Amino acid sequence: MKTTDIPIYKQEKVILVNDSSFDYDIHSLIKAFFPDEEVKVVLEEGHNQKEQVFLTIIFQTEQILFYKDSNEIAQTNLGNEDLRADIKNKLKASLYQLLSEITKRKLPWGNLTGIRPTKIPMQYLEQNMEDKKILELMKEQYFISDEKAELSLEIAKHEKKLLEKIDVKNGYSLYIGIPFCPTTCLYCSFTSYPIRAFKDKINPYLLALKREMEVVSAAMKEKTLDTVYIGGGTPTTLEADEFEQLFQSLFTYFDMTTVKEFTVEAGRADSITREKLETLKKWGVDRISINPQTMKEETLKLIGRQHSVSQVKEAFALARQIGFANINMDIILGLPEETVDDVSYTMDEIKKLGPDSLTIHTLAIKRASKMNQWMEEHGRLETSATDLAMEIATKAAREMNMEPYYLYRQKNMSGNLENTGYATKGNSGIYNILIMEEKQTIVALGAGSISKVIYSDGRIERKDNVKDVDLYLNRLDEMLERKRELLK
Protein backbone atom coordinates (compact mmCIF):
# COMPACT_ATOMS: atom_id res chain seq x y z
CA MET A 1 0.00 0.00 0.00
CA LYS A 2 1.04 3.51 -0.64
CA THR A 3 2.47 5.50 2.24
CA THR A 4 3.26 9.18 2.61
CA ASP A 5 6.89 10.24 2.62
CA ILE A 6 8.08 12.77 5.15
CA PRO A 7 11.47 14.06 4.09
CA ILE A 8 13.77 15.42 6.77
CA TYR A 9 14.17 19.21 6.87
CA LYS A 10 15.96 20.12 3.70
CA GLN A 11 14.28 23.41 2.94
CA GLU A 12 13.24 26.38 4.96
CA LYS A 13 10.45 28.91 4.90
CA VAL A 14 11.38 32.39 6.04
CA ILE A 15 8.56 34.66 7.15
CA LEU A 16 9.35 38.34 7.58
CA VAL A 17 7.38 40.40 10.12
CA ASN A 18 7.51 43.97 11.43
CA ASP A 19 6.20 42.99 14.87
CA SER A 20 7.11 39.81 16.74
CA SER A 21 3.98 39.65 18.94
CA PHE A 22 2.48 36.73 17.02
CA ASP A 23 5.63 34.85 15.98
CA TYR A 24 4.59 31.68 17.77
CA ASP A 25 1.17 31.53 16.06
CA ILE A 26 2.62 32.29 12.64
CA HIS A 27 5.34 29.68 13.09
CA SER A 28 2.88 26.97 14.23
CA LEU A 29 0.50 27.53 11.32
CA ILE A 30 3.19 27.65 8.61
CA LYS A 31 4.74 24.52 10.15
CA ALA A 32 1.36 22.75 10.02
CA PHE A 33 1.31 23.27 6.24
CA PHE A 34 5.01 22.52 5.75
CA PRO A 35 5.90 19.94 8.42
CA ASP A 36 9.04 18.83 6.60
CA GLU A 37 10.61 22.27 6.34
CA GLU A 38 12.44 24.47 8.79
CA VAL A 39 10.28 27.54 9.51
CA LYS A 40 11.85 30.83 10.62
CA VAL A 41 9.88 33.94 11.58
CA VAL A 42 12.26 36.93 11.57
CA LEU A 43 11.94 40.64 12.21
CA GLU A 44 12.63 42.81 9.15
CA GLU A 45 15.63 44.50 10.75
CA GLY A 46 17.30 41.19 11.62
CA HIS A 47 16.81 39.70 8.16
CA ASN A 48 19.76 38.27 6.29
CA GLN A 49 19.18 39.56 2.72
CA LYS A 50 20.58 36.35 1.22
CA GLU A 51 17.70 34.31 2.64
CA GLN A 52 14.74 33.92 0.34
CA VAL A 53 11.52 35.17 1.90
CA PHE A 54 8.37 33.06 1.57
CA LEU A 55 5.91 35.59 2.99
CA THR A 56 6.03 39.08 4.55
CA ILE A 57 3.44 40.07 7.17
CA ILE A 58 3.10 43.74 8.09
CA PHE A 59 1.02 44.75 11.10
CA GLN A 60 -0.54 48.22 10.98
CA THR A 61 -2.96 49.85 13.41
CA GLU A 62 -6.08 48.93 11.47
CA GLN A 63 -4.97 46.18 9.14
CA ILE A 64 -2.57 43.32 8.48
CA LEU A 65 -0.92 43.20 5.05
CA PHE A 66 0.50 40.08 3.42
CA TYR A 67 3.18 40.27 0.70
CA LYS A 68 4.65 37.58 -1.53
CA ASP A 69 7.58 38.45 -3.85
CA SER A 70 7.04 42.16 -3.02
CA ASN A 71 3.40 42.02 -4.18
CA GLU A 72 0.58 42.61 -1.74
CA ILE A 73 -1.54 39.46 -1.93
CA ALA A 74 -4.01 39.96 0.91
CA GLN A 75 -5.07 42.30 3.66
CA THR A 76 -7.12 41.86 6.80
CA ASN A 77 -9.06 44.71 8.34
CA LEU A 78 -8.76 44.87 12.08
CA GLY A 79 -11.34 47.65 12.49
CA ASN A 80 -11.43 48.57 16.14
CA GLU A 81 -10.05 45.26 17.36
CA ASP A 82 -7.48 45.91 20.02
CA LEU A 83 -7.76 42.74 22.04
CA ARG A 84 -4.78 40.50 21.44
CA ALA A 85 -6.99 37.39 21.16
CA ASP A 86 -9.21 38.99 18.49
CA ILE A 87 -6.23 40.19 16.44
CA LYS A 88 -4.70 36.73 16.73
CA ASN A 89 -7.92 35.07 15.51
CA LYS A 90 -8.11 37.38 12.48
CA LEU A 91 -4.45 36.87 11.67
CA LYS A 92 -4.75 33.07 11.87
CA ALA A 93 -7.94 33.03 9.77
CA SER A 94 -6.34 35.12 6.98
CA LEU A 95 -3.04 33.27 7.09
CA TYR A 96 -4.82 29.90 6.93
CA GLN A 97 -6.86 30.93 3.88
CA LEU A 98 -3.76 32.27 2.19
CA LEU A 99 -1.75 29.11 2.83
CA SER A 100 -4.68 26.98 1.65
CA GLU A 101 -4.73 28.91 -1.61
CA ILE A 102 -0.96 28.69 -2.07
CA THR A 103 -0.73 24.96 -1.31
CA LYS A 104 -4.21 23.99 -2.62
CA ARG A 105 -4.64 22.07 0.62
CA LYS A 106 -6.92 22.14 3.63
CA LEU A 107 -5.87 20.89 7.06
CA PRO A 108 -8.17 18.58 9.03
CA TRP A 109 -7.90 20.82 12.09
CA GLY A 110 -8.06 24.05 10.09
CA ASN A 111 -6.14 26.88 11.70
CA LEU A 112 -6.09 25.30 15.16
CA THR A 113 -2.55 24.65 16.29
CA GLY A 114 -3.05 24.27 20.05
CA ILE A 115 -2.99 20.98 21.88
CA ARG A 116 -6.54 21.08 23.26
CA PRO A 117 -9.02 21.57 20.40
CA THR A 118 -11.94 20.15 22.43
CA LYS A 119 -11.81 23.19 24.70
CA ILE A 120 -13.60 25.11 21.94
CA PRO A 121 -16.77 22.98 21.71
CA MET A 122 -16.65 22.60 25.52
CA GLN A 123 -16.84 26.39 25.90
CA TYR A 124 -19.83 26.55 23.57
CA LEU A 125 -21.57 23.65 25.34
CA GLU A 126 -21.13 25.49 28.64
CA GLN A 127 -22.97 28.41 27.02
CA ASN A 128 -25.82 25.97 26.19
CA MET A 129 -25.29 26.42 22.48
CA GLU A 130 -26.98 23.92 20.15
CA ASP A 131 -24.89 21.28 18.39
CA LYS A 132 -25.69 22.62 14.92
CA LYS A 133 -24.51 26.11 15.85
CA ILE A 134 -21.33 24.75 17.50
CA LEU A 135 -20.42 22.79 14.38
CA GLU A 136 -21.07 25.84 12.19
CA LEU A 137 -18.86 28.06 14.33
CA MET A 138 -16.04 25.54 14.37
CA LYS A 139 -16.07 25.31 10.60
CA GLU A 140 -16.53 29.03 9.92
CA GLN A 141 -14.12 30.45 12.48
CA TYR A 142 -11.44 27.80 12.55
CA PHE A 143 -11.89 26.00 9.18
CA ILE A 144 -12.06 22.60 10.91
CA SER A 145 -13.19 19.72 8.67
CA ASP A 146 -16.69 18.27 9.17
CA GLU A 147 -15.22 15.06 10.49
CA LYS A 148 -12.92 16.66 13.10
CA ALA A 149 -15.59 19.17 14.19
CA GLU A 150 -18.01 16.29 14.81
CA LEU A 151 -15.33 14.25 16.60
CA SER A 152 -14.37 17.08 18.93
CA LEU A 153 -18.01 17.90 19.72
CA GLU A 154 -18.76 14.25 20.47
CA ILE A 155 -15.77 14.16 22.84
CA ALA A 156 -16.62 17.46 24.53
CA LYS A 157 -20.16 16.19 25.24
CA HIS A 158 -18.80 12.95 26.66
CA GLU A 159 -16.31 14.87 28.82
CA LYS A 160 -18.95 17.29 30.06
CA LYS A 161 -21.21 14.45 31.16
CA LEU A 162 -18.38 12.84 33.08
CA LEU A 163 -17.12 16.06 34.63
CA GLU A 164 -20.61 16.82 35.94
CA LYS A 165 -20.28 13.80 38.22
CA ILE A 166 -17.15 15.19 39.87
CA ASP A 167 -16.87 18.17 42.17
CA VAL A 168 -13.89 19.50 40.24
CA LYS A 169 -13.65 22.73 42.24
CA ASN A 170 -13.35 21.08 45.65
CA GLY A 171 -11.25 18.19 44.50
CA TYR A 172 -7.83 17.60 43.04
CA SER A 173 -5.80 14.90 41.38
CA LEU A 174 -2.36 13.54 42.07
CA TYR A 175 0.26 12.57 39.50
CA ILE A 176 3.34 10.59 40.50
CA GLY A 177 6.13 10.35 37.94
CA ILE A 178 8.47 7.33 37.83
CA PRO A 179 11.00 8.43 35.20
CA PHE A 180 12.73 5.10 34.57
CA CYS A 181 12.37 2.72 31.61
CA PRO A 182 13.87 -0.62 30.58
CA THR A 183 15.40 1.03 27.47
CA THR A 184 14.78 4.27 25.61
CA CYS A 185 12.34 4.15 22.68
CA LEU A 186 13.41 5.74 19.42
CA TYR A 187 10.67 8.40 19.48
CA CYS A 188 10.82 9.16 23.22
CA SER A 189 10.76 12.78 24.35
CA PHE A 190 9.69 12.18 27.94
CA THR A 191 11.76 12.27 31.09
CA SER A 192 13.13 8.75 31.04
CA TYR A 193 16.29 7.13 32.41
CA PRO A 194 17.44 3.53 31.81
CA ILE A 195 16.58 1.62 34.96
CA ARG A 196 19.76 -0.50 34.97
CA ALA A 197 22.01 2.51 35.40
CA PHE A 198 19.73 4.11 37.99
CA LYS A 199 19.00 1.14 40.29
CA ASP A 200 20.76 2.75 43.25
CA LYS A 201 18.69 5.93 42.83
CA ILE A 202 15.34 4.19 43.34
CA ASN A 203 15.36 4.21 47.13
CA PRO A 204 16.36 7.90 47.46
CA TYR A 205 13.78 8.69 44.77
CA LEU A 206 10.98 6.92 46.69
CA LEU A 207 12.02 8.77 49.85
CA ALA A 208 11.92 12.06 47.95
CA LEU A 209 8.41 11.26 46.71
CA LYS A 210 7.42 10.53 50.30
CA ARG A 211 8.61 13.98 51.37
CA GLU A 212 6.68 15.57 48.51
CA MET A 213 3.57 13.64 49.61
CA GLU A 214 3.91 14.98 53.13
CA VAL A 215 3.97 18.58 51.89
CA VAL A 216 1.10 18.09 49.42
CA SER A 217 -1.20 16.25 51.80
CA ALA A 218 -0.80 19.05 54.38
CA ALA A 219 -1.43 21.77 51.80
CA MET A 220 -4.46 20.01 50.26
CA LYS A 221 -6.13 18.71 53.42
CA GLU A 222 -9.30 20.74 52.77
CA LYS A 223 -9.70 19.22 49.30
CA THR A 224 -10.90 15.82 48.14
CA LEU A 225 -8.54 13.56 46.24
CA ASP A 226 -10.39 12.42 43.09
CA THR A 227 -7.86 10.56 40.96
CA VAL A 228 -4.32 9.23 41.29
CA TYR A 229 -2.19 8.58 38.22
CA ILE A 230 1.22 6.94 38.38
CA GLY A 231 2.96 7.54 35.07
CA GLY A 232 6.42 7.85 33.65
CA GLY A 233 8.69 6.64 32.26
CA THR A 234 7.52 3.16 33.03
CA PRO A 235 6.29 2.84 36.63
CA THR A 236 6.52 -0.97 36.45
CA THR A 237 10.30 -0.71 36.33
CA LEU A 238 9.80 -0.58 40.12
CA GLU A 239 10.00 -3.98 41.79
CA ALA A 240 7.04 -5.29 43.81
CA ASP A 241 8.69 -4.34 47.15
CA GLU A 242 9.40 -0.84 45.83
CA PHE A 243 5.71 -0.48 44.90
CA GLU A 244 4.90 -1.57 48.46
CA GLN A 245 7.09 1.24 49.75
CA LEU A 246 5.49 3.79 47.40
CA PHE A 247 1.93 2.74 48.26
CA GLN A 248 2.68 2.69 52.01
CA SER A 249 3.62 6.36 51.71
CA LEU A 250 0.62 7.18 49.53
CA PHE A 251 -1.88 5.56 51.87
CA THR A 252 -0.18 7.12 54.91
CA TYR A 253 -0.50 10.68 53.68
CA PHE A 254 -3.72 10.65 51.64
CA ASP A 255 -7.29 9.57 52.21
CA MET A 256 -7.59 7.11 49.34
CA THR A 257 -11.23 6.27 50.10
CA THR A 258 -12.42 9.23 47.98
CA VAL A 259 -10.35 8.23 44.92
CA LYS A 260 -12.53 7.45 41.89
CA GLU A 261 -9.74 6.22 39.64
CA PHE A 262 -6.32 4.85 40.54
CA THR A 263 -4.15 4.31 37.48
CA VAL A 264 -0.71 2.80 37.03
CA GLU A 265 0.77 2.96 33.58
CA ALA A 266 2.32 -0.47 33.38
CA GLY A 267 3.41 0.56 29.93
CA ARG A 268 5.97 -1.85 28.64
CA ALA A 269 5.41 -5.58 28.64
CA ASP A 270 9.10 -6.23 29.42
CA SER A 271 8.61 -4.67 32.86
CA ILE A 272 5.46 -6.55 33.90
CA THR A 273 5.52 -9.55 36.25
CA ARG A 274 2.83 -11.46 38.14
CA GLU A 275 4.22 -10.25 41.47
CA LYS A 276 4.07 -6.59 40.44
CA LEU A 277 0.52 -6.87 39.07
CA GLU A 278 -0.63 -8.66 42.23
CA THR A 279 0.87 -5.86 44.31
CA LEU A 280 -0.97 -3.22 42.26
CA LYS A 281 -4.22 -5.14 42.63
CA LYS A 282 -3.73 -5.57 46.38
CA TRP A 283 -3.38 -1.81 46.85
CA GLY A 284 -6.52 -1.03 44.86
CA VAL A 285 -5.14 0.08 41.49
CA ASP A 286 -8.17 -0.16 39.21
CA ARG A 287 -6.85 0.99 35.85
CA ILE A 288 -3.64 -0.06 34.15
CA SER A 289 -2.11 0.49 30.74
CA ILE A 290 -0.28 -2.16 28.74
CA ASN A 291 1.04 -0.42 25.66
CA PRO A 292 2.09 -2.38 22.60
CA GLN A 293 2.36 0.70 20.27
CA THR A 294 2.31 -1.82 17.40
CA MET A 295 1.80 -5.57 17.07
CA LYS A 296 4.48 -5.84 14.40
CA GLU A 297 7.56 -7.57 15.76
CA GLU A 298 10.03 -5.85 13.40
CA THR A 299 8.78 -2.38 14.35
CA LEU A 300 9.09 -3.13 18.06
CA LYS A 301 12.75 -3.99 17.47
CA LEU A 302 13.32 -0.96 15.28
CA ILE A 303 11.87 1.48 17.84
CA GLY A 304 13.96 -0.02 20.64
CA ARG A 305 11.14 -1.42 22.76
CA GLN A 306 13.01 -4.68 23.33
CA HIS A 307 9.90 -6.68 24.06
CA SER A 308 8.03 -9.03 21.78
CA VAL A 309 4.42 -9.15 20.66
CA SER A 310 3.93 -12.37 22.61
CA GLN A 311 5.15 -10.63 25.79
CA VAL A 312 2.38 -8.04 25.27
CA LYS A 313 -0.21 -10.80 24.89
CA GLU A 314 1.09 -12.67 27.93
CA ALA A 315 1.11 -9.51 30.09
CA PHE A 316 -2.45 -8.75 29.02
CA ALA A 317 -3.67 -12.29 29.81
CA LEU A 318 -1.91 -12.16 33.17
CA ALA A 319 -3.53 -8.85 34.07
CA ARG A 320 -6.99 -10.21 33.20
CA GLN A 321 -6.31 -13.35 35.22
CA ILE A 322 -5.34 -11.25 38.25
CA GLY A 323 -8.62 -9.39 37.89
CA PHE A 324 -7.93 -6.06 36.17
CA ALA A 325 -11.20 -5.04 34.52
CA ASN A 326 -10.02 -1.73 33.07
CA ILE A 327 -6.97 -2.18 30.85
CA ASN A 328 -5.91 0.50 28.41
CA MET A 329 -3.67 -0.05 25.39
CA ASP A 330 -1.77 2.61 23.43
CA ILE A 331 -0.86 2.37 19.78
CA ILE A 332 1.07 4.78 17.56
CA LEU A 333 0.29 5.45 13.91
CA GLY A 334 3.17 6.57 11.72
CA LEU A 335 5.93 4.43 13.22
CA PRO A 336 8.94 4.03 10.90
CA GLU A 337 8.51 1.67 7.98
CA GLU A 338 4.94 0.71 8.88
CA THR A 339 2.23 0.56 6.23
CA VAL A 340 -1.52 0.78 6.61
CA ASP A 341 -1.60 -3.02 6.28
CA ASP A 342 0.54 -3.18 9.43
CA VAL A 343 -1.95 -0.91 11.18
CA SER A 344 -4.78 -3.27 10.12
CA TYR A 345 -2.84 -6.22 11.49
CA THR A 346 -2.15 -4.42 14.80
CA MET A 347 -5.82 -3.57 15.17
CA ASP A 348 -6.89 -7.16 14.43
CA GLU A 349 -4.53 -8.44 17.13
CA ILE A 350 -5.74 -5.85 19.63
CA LYS A 351 -9.35 -6.73 18.92
CA LYS A 352 -8.56 -10.34 19.83
CA LEU A 353 -7.31 -9.16 23.23
CA GLY A 354 -10.25 -6.81 23.83
CA PRO A 355 -8.87 -3.98 25.99
CA ASP A 356 -11.30 -1.64 27.78
CA SER A 357 -9.81 1.50 26.33
CA LEU A 358 -7.46 2.31 23.50
CA THR A 359 -5.45 5.45 22.87
CA ILE A 360 -4.62 6.02 19.23
CA HIS A 361 -1.55 8.23 18.94
CA THR A 362 0.05 9.62 15.83
CA LEU A 363 3.80 9.86 15.91
CA ALA A 364 5.12 13.28 16.89
CA ILE A 365 8.77 13.81 16.09
CA LYS A 366 10.44 15.79 18.82
CA ARG A 367 13.82 17.42 18.48
CA ALA A 368 15.04 15.71 21.67
CA SER A 369 14.19 12.20 20.46
CA LYS A 370 16.59 9.68 18.92
CA MET A 371 14.10 9.61 16.06
CA ASN A 372 15.57 12.81 14.66
CA GLN A 373 18.98 11.18 14.43
CA TRP A 374 17.40 8.07 12.87
CA MET A 375 15.78 10.23 10.21
CA GLU A 376 19.08 11.90 9.45
CA GLU A 377 20.69 8.49 8.93
CA HIS A 378 17.83 7.07 6.86
CA GLY A 379 16.94 10.21 4.96
CA ARG A 380 13.22 9.64 4.85
CA LEU A 381 10.50 8.39 7.12
CA GLU A 382 7.93 6.15 5.52
CA THR A 383 4.87 6.82 7.59
CA SER A 384 1.49 5.14 7.84
CA ALA A 385 -0.03 8.10 9.71
CA THR A 386 -2.46 8.78 6.93
CA ASP A 387 -6.18 9.45 7.06
CA LEU A 388 -6.69 5.84 5.95
CA ALA A 389 -4.63 4.44 8.85
CA MET A 390 -6.59 6.63 11.26
CA GLU A 391 -9.83 5.39 9.71
CA ILE A 392 -8.77 1.75 10.17
CA ALA A 393 -7.77 2.31 13.80
CA THR A 394 -10.90 4.27 14.76
CA LYS A 395 -13.17 1.78 12.98
CA ALA A 396 -11.60 -1.02 15.02
CA ALA A 397 -12.09 0.98 18.23
CA ARG A 398 -15.79 1.46 17.40
CA GLU A 399 -16.07 -2.26 16.62
CA MET A 400 -14.82 -2.91 20.15
CA ASN A 401 -17.83 -0.84 21.35
CA MET A 402 -15.61 2.08 22.29
CA GLU A 403 -16.42 5.78 22.07
CA PRO A 404 -13.95 8.64 21.83
CA TYR A 405 -13.59 10.35 25.22
CA TYR A 406 -10.52 12.60 25.08
CA LEU A 407 -8.30 14.11 22.48
CA TYR A 408 -5.14 16.14 22.22
CA ARG A 409 -2.68 17.27 19.62
CA GLN A 410 1.07 17.78 19.70
CA LYS A 411 3.53 19.75 17.66
CA ASN A 412 5.02 18.03 14.60
CA MET A 413 2.44 15.26 14.44
CA SER A 414 2.59 12.99 11.42
CA GLY A 415 -0.21 13.67 8.98
CA ASN A 416 -1.35 16.69 11.02
CA LEU A 417 -3.66 14.38 12.93
CA GLU A 418 -4.36 13.90 16.64
CA ASN A 419 -4.23 11.53 19.62
CA THR A 420 -7.60 10.18 20.69
CA GLY A 421 -8.60 8.04 23.63
CA TYR A 422 -11.44 5.56 23.06
CA ALA A 423 -13.15 3.62 25.83
CA THR A 424 -15.97 1.17 26.41
CA LYS A 425 -18.87 2.34 28.59
CA GLY A 426 -17.76 3.32 32.08
CA ASN A 427 -14.05 2.96 31.33
CA SER A 428 -13.07 6.47 30.21
CA GLY A 429 -9.92 7.65 31.93
CA ILE A 430 -11.14 10.44 34.23
CA TYR A 431 -7.61 11.74 34.85
CA ASN A 432 -7.04 12.09 31.09
CA ILE A 433 -10.13 14.27 30.77
CA LEU A 434 -9.18 16.38 33.77
CA ILE A 435 -5.72 17.06 32.42
CA MET A 436 -6.94 17.88 28.91
CA GLU A 437 -9.79 20.18 29.85
CA GLU A 438 -7.79 21.88 32.63
CA LYS A 439 -10.78 21.88 34.97
CA GLN A 440 -9.08 20.63 38.11
CA THR A 441 -5.86 21.19 40.04
CA ILE A 442 -3.35 18.44 39.42
CA VAL A 443 -0.47 18.18 41.85
CA ALA A 444 2.48 16.37 40.33
CA LEU A 445 5.32 14.66 42.18
CA GLY A 446 8.69 13.46 40.95
CA ALA A 447 11.43 14.57 38.54
CA GLY A 448 10.20 16.47 35.49
CA SER A 449 6.58 16.62 36.64
CA ILE A 450 4.50 19.79 36.29
CA SER A 451 1.85 20.78 38.83
CA LYS A 452 -1.03 22.90 37.68
CA VAL A 453 -3.33 24.86 39.96
CA ILE A 454 -6.69 25.90 38.46
CA TYR A 455 -8.24 28.91 40.21
CA SER A 456 -11.98 29.53 40.38
CA ASP A 457 -11.71 32.37 37.84
CA GLY A 458 -10.14 29.93 35.35
CA ARG A 459 -6.59 31.21 35.86
CA ILE A 460 -3.90 28.54 35.67
CA GLU A 461 -0.58 28.53 37.51
CA ARG A 462 2.13 25.98 36.79
CA LYS A 463 5.26 24.91 38.68
CA ASP A 464 7.62 22.22 37.54
CA ASN A 465 10.13 19.97 39.25
CA VAL A 466 13.56 19.78 37.63
CA LYS A 467 13.86 16.96 35.07
CA ASP A 468 17.23 15.53 35.98
CA VAL A 469 16.90 12.83 38.68
CA ASP A 470 20.16 13.78 40.43
CA LEU A 471 19.24 17.45 40.44
CA TYR A 472 15.76 16.58 41.71
CA LEU A 473 17.25 14.61 44.60
CA ASN A 474 19.87 17.24 45.40
CA ARG A 475 17.48 20.17 45.16
CA LEU A 476 14.51 18.49 46.81
CA ASP A 477 14.16 21.17 49.52
CA GLU A 478 13.84 23.80 46.82
CA MET A 479 11.20 21.69 44.98
CA LEU A 480 9.26 21.34 48.25
CA GLU A 481 9.40 25.06 48.86
CA ARG A 482 8.13 25.75 45.32
CA LYS A 483 5.24 23.36 45.97
CA ARG A 484 4.35 24.98 49.32
CA GLU A 485 4.36 28.35 47.58
CA LEU A 486 2.14 27.11 44.74
CA LEU A 487 -0.37 25.33 46.96
CA LYS A 488 -0.71 27.92 49.70
Ligand code: SF4
Ligand atom coordinates in the same frame (compact mmCIF):
# COMPACT_ATOMS: atom_id res chain seq x y z
S1 SF4 B 1 8.35 3.66 27.43
FE1 SF4 B 1 7.66 5.77 27.13
S2 SF4 B 1 8.87 7.01 28.56
FE2 SF4 B 1 9.90 5.00 28.34
S3 SF4 B 1 11.43 5.30 26.76
FE3 SF4 B 1 9.58 4.51 25.76
S4 SF4 B 1 8.45 6.33 25.12
FE4 SF4 B 1 9.96 7.00 26.61
